[in-house]
Amino acid sequence: MADQGLRLDEAVEVLKAAGEPTRLRLLLLLSAGDLTVTDLTEILGQSQPRISRHLKLLGEAGLIDRYQEGAWAYFRLRGQGGNIALVRAVLSAADGSDPVLERDHGRLKALKQARSERAQDYFARNAAEWDALRRLHVGEQEVEEALLAALGSAPVSRLLDLGTGTGRMLQLLDGLYDEATGVDASRDMLAVARANLDRAGVSRAGVRLGDIFNLPLEAASFDLVTIHQVLHFLQEPEAAVQEASRLLATGGRLAIVDLAPHAVEDLRDEHAHLRLGFSHAQMQAWLDQAGLSLTRVVDLTPSTAADRPLTVTIWIAIKGEAVAAPSADLSARPLAAGAR
Known part of the structure; x- marks a missing residue:
């Protein structure tokens, strides 16, 4: 989606907001990911009131977004709009070898490294459980390839990933979207996601704390919503589907990846699964x-059901009437692992 051009007076106001040394430094830092006032204070070496005042001015100019996560407030560069296109052009002209900017970059790198180490410590403590579950179904690479094939290559303006976990969907679909948001109810998982996005250099996606059933997001504001291996943890998965539909614009798509019905009862106790798959x-x-029209279903069934008893299913639906009649994929026939 092309950004709308700015009137002369609008362009001047954007340049005024960005045209101050501290605010320009803040914009450069926030273009690299989500940061708190504390983070920015540490990096720039300025007082919290001063940083907060500059952030307030940038927010009033519509250049940055602010969102709350418990007691913390996070900030990031806004994703779209003619004013953002102008700001990104200004930022791209900044000389990275400037001593002040080099120092900011070095401190940001150190902060992200510390964040990554904390996140990976949490991930390592829980990795054994996740690895055990992954061994029960086809490989993640096959699932991801099937999802990419099902979604196609048409560009997406705004993506929302519900239950983002490690932020894998935000990484996988990077390049497809202009702006993306991942939501999760676990602060620990959000820390992992932020570290992973930093490491992968994904700058147009952010994550935030949120209730998947009641999100403080504008209705009909996303072109694609993904729910990857989340619904089986929920007591009322249908409510999450309803919330996803509320957030989708007409013609937008919902992509659900989850397990087909199975009888692995151990997953209830060992992995907190509330549902044993979905038909x-x-x-x-x-x-x-x-109010969603199912357009495609792909079943990924392991070739050795005895060792890997779980089938992964991908459902693709569209908000409103489907453009074409349901495809042959809707026959619900199992596909061999890796089939498309």
Whole structure:
């Protein structure tokens, strides 16, 4: 989606807001990811009131977004709009070898390294459980390849990833979207996601704390919503589908990746699964109730069911009427692992 051009007076106001040394430094830092006032204070070596005042001015100019995560407030460069296109052009002209900017970059790198170490410590403590679950179904690479094929290459303006976890969907789909938001109810997982996005150099995606059933986000404001391996943890997964539909613009798509019905009861106790998979009929009913039209289903069934008993299913639905008649994928026939 092309950014709308600015009137002369609008362009002048944007340049006034950005045209101050501290504010320009803040914009450069926030273009690299989400940061708190404390983070920015440490990096710039300025007082918190001074940083907060500059952030307030940048927010009033519509150049940055602010969101709350518990007691912390995070800031990031806004994703779209003609004013942001102008700001990004200004930022791209900045000389990275400037001593002040070099120092800012070095401090940001150190902060991100510390963040990454804390996140990876949490991840390491829980990795054994996640690895055990992954061994029960087809490889993640096959699932991701199937999802990419199902979504196609059409560009997406705004992406929302519900239950973002490690932020993997935000990384996988980077390049497809202009702006993305990942939401999760776990602060620990958000720390992992931020570290992963930093490491991958993904700058147009941010993550935030949120309730998947009641998000403080504007209705009809996203072109693609993804829910990857989340619904089986929820007591009322259909409510999450309803919330996803509320947030989708007409013609927007919902992509759900989850498990087909299975009988691995151990997952209830060992991995906190509340649902043992979802049938095509059940998912179809929930999508219909949410005003979504199912357009594609892909089943990824392991070739050795005895060792890997879980089938992963991808459902793609569109907000409103489907453009074309349902494809042959809707026959719900199992596909061999890796089939498309």
